[in-house]
Every structure is written in structure tokens, then in C-alpha cells.
Amino acid sequence: xxxxxxxxxxxxxxxxxxxxxxxxxxxxxxxxxxxxxxxxxxxxxxxxxxxxxxxxxxxxxxxxxxxxxxxxxxxxxxxxxxxxxxxxxxxxxxxxxxxxxxxxxxxxxxxxxxxx
Amino acid sequence: xxxxxxxxxxxxxxxxxxxxxxxxxxxxxxxxxxxxxxxxxxxxxxxxxxxxxxxxxxxxxxxxxxxxxxxxxxxxxxxxxxxxxxxxxxxxxxxxxxxxxxxxxxxxxxxxx
Numbered sequence: 001x002x003x004x005x006x007x008x009x010x011x012x013x014x015x016x017x018x019x020x021x022x023x024x025x026x027x028x029x030x031x032x033x034x035x036x037x038x039x040x041x042x043x044x045x046x047x048x049x050x051x052x053x054x055x056x057x058x059x060x061x062x063x064x065x066x067x068x069x070x071x072x073x074x075x076x077x078x079x080x081x082x083x084x085x086x087x088x089x090x091x092x093x094x095x096x097x098x099x100x101x102x103x104x105x106x107x108x109x110x111x112x113x114x115x116x
Numbered sequence: 117x118x119x120x121x122x123x124x125x126x127x128x129x130x131x132x133x134x135x136x137x138x139x140x141x142x143x144x145x146x147x148x149x150x151x152x153x154x155x156x157x158x159x160x161x162x163x164x165x166x167x168x169x170x171x172x173x174x175x176x177x178x179x180x181x182x183x184x185x186x187x188x189x190x191x192x193x194x195x196x197x198x199x200x201x202x203x204x205x206x207x208x209x210x211x212x213x214x215x216x217x218x219x220x221x222x223x224x225x226x227x228x229x
Contacts, residue, residue, distance in 0.1 A: 004159075035219070040124065040221060041221055042122075042219050042220055042222050043160070043205065043207075043219035044219075045216060045217070045218060045219075048215070058216065090159050092159075092217070094217075096215075097147070097148060097215065097217075104165065105150075105160075105162065105207075105217055106162075107159030107160050107161070108159055109158065109159055110158070110159055
């Protein structure tokens with residue numbers, strides 16, 4: 001199993017450009033999350049999804065959109081990139097935390113995005 | 117305001133000693149509390165989970181306690197090794213059907229030979 005795979009691993013964007021980050025998981029997980037990680041600030045939740053076709057806002061959703069058209073994929077879009085969106089982005093997935101025996105979230109390897 | 121606090125200063129300890137990391141939270145009602153390890157350039161990796169009705173959990177050299185009255189969790193690594201050096205993140209799964217998994221900023225642990 002590949003687990004959680006993020007594409008791309010690195011990207012440099014110019015201010016105002018758009019892009020989509022792809023997260024794919026092969027564990028049949030219901031939940032998927034997008035986080036950004038900045039120095040000294042830990043992981044901040046951008047958007048998340050508790051099932052195919054559903055999404056919800058996290059702590060820092062502004063400037064981002066998401067879609068979950070297929071259970072295994074969770075896309076994060078930046079419509080008009082800004083330097084403040086320079087960060088490392090992590091995707092995670094898990095079974096429903098309320099499923100019997102469910103426990104952890106599995107993370108991808110991260111996408112390092114620089115907006116110049 | 118809601119927040120999760122972990123000691124932002126690095127914890128430096130000697131090999132063989134017990135490392136204790138703290139996670140405090142305010143204005144949250146977590147169903148679960150989790151601890152993750154993160155190495156530089158990598159995604160976090162799950163270590164332990166403790167539920168709101170549990171006081172203590174153990175796994176090999178790791179121990180987690182959870183005090184919902186104090187709104188605090190302590191994470192212990194006994195007989196620490198240099199390989200335990202990493203950043204440790206505390207995470208709350210919020211109850212009430214929100215299904216949000218919220219993280220603290222993490223504490224960096226350095227174990228010296």
C-alpha cells in the first residue's frame with residue numbers, strides 16, 4: 001500500500017497564479033484533512049472532509065478551496081496565490097474516529113510551496 | 117479563545133533519562149487526545165491515543181496521561197535514546213460531531229548521548 005500520496009512535492013508559484021494540490025489515499029478512509037505548517041505554528045487545519053462529496057472549513061480556510069469528488073482523493077486549490085500562502089502543506093486521512101478501534105491519522109510526505 | 121499549548125522551547129535531556137512533554141488546552145472539549153512524532157522534512161507519525169474517559173495509556177517506553185479537569189496531557193518517554201530526538205505534536209479530536217483534528221505547535225526533543 002502507498003498510504004497517503006501528495007502531488008507535487010515542491011512548487012514555486014508567482015503571486016496571482018493558481019494551482020491544485022492532490023492528495024490520494026488507498027486505505028478506504030472516510031476522513032481526509034489538509035493542513036499547513038509554518039515555523040513555530042504547528043499544523044493548522046485548512047479544510048477537511050468526512051466523506052465523499054462533503055467538505056468543511058478548518059481553522060484557516062481563507063484563500064483555499066477543496067473538493068472530494070472521489071473517496072480516495074482530496075484536492076486543495078489556490079485560486080490566486082499570495083506570498084502568505086508560502087508553507088508546507090500536509091494531507092492526512094483516517095477512518096472515522098468514532099469507528100470501533102479506529103485511531104490514527106496517516107500523513108503524506110508534504111508539499112513545499114513557495115509563492116514569490 | 118481556543119488554543120492548544122505545547123512548550124515552544126526545545127527539551128534537552130541526557131540519554132537514559134525520562135522525557136516529559138506537556139500539552140495544555142483551553143476552551144476545547146476533546147473526545148480523544150493523540151500524540152504524534154515528526155522528523156524534519158517528514159509528515160507526522162501517530163504514536164498514542166487516549167480517550168476522554170481514560171487516565172493513562174502505555175505503549176512500550178511511551179506513557180500518556182490525560183486530565184480533563186486540568187485540561188492537560190503529559191507524554192513520557194522512559195529510557196530515552198538519541199533516536200527519540202524529534203518534534204512531538206499533541207492533537208485533539210473535537211467532540212460534538214465536528215470531527216476536527218486540531219494540532220498544537222509541537223515540542224522539539226533532543227536526547228544527548
